[in-house]
Amino acid sequence: MKMSNENENLDELFSNFYAEQEADEFKNDLNSFDKMLGRCSTSGPLAETIDSIKDTVAFKLSSRRHNKYAVLRPAAVAAIVLLIAFAGLKMNSRQDSTTEIAKSDVTYTLFDEGETSQLASLTEQIEQIEDALLSVRLDEYDTYTDDSYLELEMELSEINGNFWKG
């Protein structure tokens, strides 16, 4: 191993920063440092360490794959739940419309079967009340036939008389 990069032109690089003598000194220092580190080369990691790292990496890769599925699973469940909910909503709305139709059928049936005569009598009564109201408004109603009204009128005139007498 060398403390230099093969693609690196040190002469060109150093010429931008150092004088020739200084650049040479730097290159010599780099070379001697390379040699020294070469003499002190590390033995490298133990084979067991490498195996252990590989095992851990393999485990991590498989757990990542598992995690990917773990993310997909809830997504699939959510999709199914949504589908069921959507289907449920659809069915409910159908049932509602059926009920509405049924209800209108019931209403129609109620007035159709035997209650029409009652309805006619009610309508007649309403018309009579309306006529009576109209008579009162036009002052055609025979109020004098009502004794209580006459008595009230007499009392009021008596109170009125007493008031002025003091």
Added chain:
Amino acid sequence: MSETEKLNEIISGCKQGNNEAFSKLIDLYSDRCYGYFYRLTGDANIANDLLSDLFLRLVERISSFKGSSFNNWIFTVASNIFRDYLRQKYRRQKLINGKIEELQHKTTARQPDNKLADKLQENIARLDADSAELIMLRYYGQLSFKELAEVRKVPVGTVLSKVHRSIKRLKELMGNENE
């Protein structure tokens, strides 16, 4: 098939969640990434943990890789992981300062490499974290100075001066061992 084509095929497989492709990617990058973590932490166990974190993070993030240099990208992720580790370590240190120092002493004594490697490790730890990481990114990540500047979002000149200063400092600290 060229190396670049092979790598592109592997990356494409990883993006699809292919376990075999990830296995190939681990084989391809584990040594360099481990070296990067080990040199910065000085602890084989922590380096293993960070390496594991890196590949697990790749599983999550590989789909976001759209750049031209995968090497640049993977070491940017590695750098972020190392920085997260530093932040955690700093927090822990604040909580149980004394205990951590004791543990660090113990872990330094557990280095599997030779004497020179121990001394180098010791001296790398004396550099500021940022500079140490820059030279490790350059060595293990094989990033160019321009790529380092892109990763750090700083001018190339800043990267050059930091790397040069750190190497000079290490040279001083290592003394005759540097020869």
